[in-house]
Amino acid sequence: MAAFLFKTEPSEYSFADLQRAVKGRWDGVSNATAHIHLRAVKPGDLIYIYHTGQERAIVGTARALSDAYADPAHDTGARTAKGEIKFPVIDLKALAACKKPLTLTGMKADPRFADFALLRLSRLSVMPVPAALAAVIDGLTR
DNA sequence: GCCAACGTTGGC
DNA sequence: GCCAACGTTGGC
Numbered sequence: 001m002a003a004f005l006f007k008t009e010p011s012e013y014s015f016a017d018l019q020r021a022v023k024g025r026w027d028g029v030s031n032a033t034a035h036i037h038l039r040a041v042k043p044g045d046l047i048y049i050y051h052t053g054q055e056r057a058i059v060g061t062a063r064a065l066s067d068a069y070a071d072p073a074h075d076t077g078a079r080t081a082k083g084e085i086k087f088p089v090i091d092l093k094a095l096a097a098c099k100k101p102l103t104l105t106g107m108k109a110d111p112r113f114a115d116f117a118l119l120r121l122s123r124l125s126v127m128p129v130p131a132a133l134a135a136v137i138d139g140l141t142r
Numbered sequence: 143g144c145c146a147a148c149g150t151t152g153g154c
Numbered sequence: 155g156c157c158a159a160c161g162t163t164g165g166c
Contacts, residue, residue: 009152031151031161052152104153123151123160 003046003129004037005058005118010051015060018049019094024062027071027089034126038088039068047092048129048137050118057101058137066091098141112136 006026008014018024029038041047045064051057068088070076078086107113113136117127129137 007152033161056153121160122153122158125151 001044001046002040002042003048003131003134004041004064005048005050005127005129006062007050007052007118007125009053010055011053014051015049015094015097018060018062018092019097021094023065023091023093025089025091027073029088029126031123031125033121033124035084035086035088037126037128038090039084040128041068041090043067046095046129046134048134049094055101056104057106058098058141059101060097061095062092063095064090064092100141102137102141106140110136 026038029035041064043064043066047062047064048058049060049062051059068085068090070078070085071087071089074087076087080086104118107116108119112133113119116129116133117124121127
């Protein structure tokens, strides 16, 4: 099982919205690098939800329910030059809110996060979380 | 195919 | 509100 981090602007779509949705679709990702990571998601993978804007913290966890598939809101037949789905989305469900949200400030202060894409590539909205780092996050948010 | 201009994201 | 980072667009 792999782990990923998804960013969202809570005024647009928050973790609470995902909890209410029961089954949510993660769409609206437009960045090519983020698409690469989104296509790598497998059912059962763990997803950390991070709020941008005022909060800037990992606030909850979710479970992937599907492989990446073509967004029905776009041309579902569209493919990239490499033959991959051009507008990938996944389905997911909320698991639990973090007892202690893990703030961006907290991650920046912890050398274990020094190489994390969240800190290195501030505009990336979907990224893998290495297993060792997932264990650290679990410990800090419990 | 290169690169300057421009737009967007997201932290500060 | 500003700005850095970086992706995209369009002229050449």
